[in-house]
Amino acid sequence: MKGYKLILCAVCAFVTVVAAVTAVVIFRNEIIEFFVDLKDKVDIKKFRRNGEYEDYADM
Secondary structure, eight states: OHHHHHHHHHHHHHHHHHHHHHHHHHTHHHHHHHHHHHHHHHHHHHHHHOGGGGGGTTO
């Protein structure tokens, strides 16, 4: 019975890994867009905090 549970857990772990990889492959573009938007938001907030260089924003 112990061996059966171990095999079942291994199969479930394998299926979980395959599902995660499949989701990343399918939603690759959406994931990239999310992180690009997140990076843009962080960059905007970073520049807003630093008022010292506002005059040089057009360079």
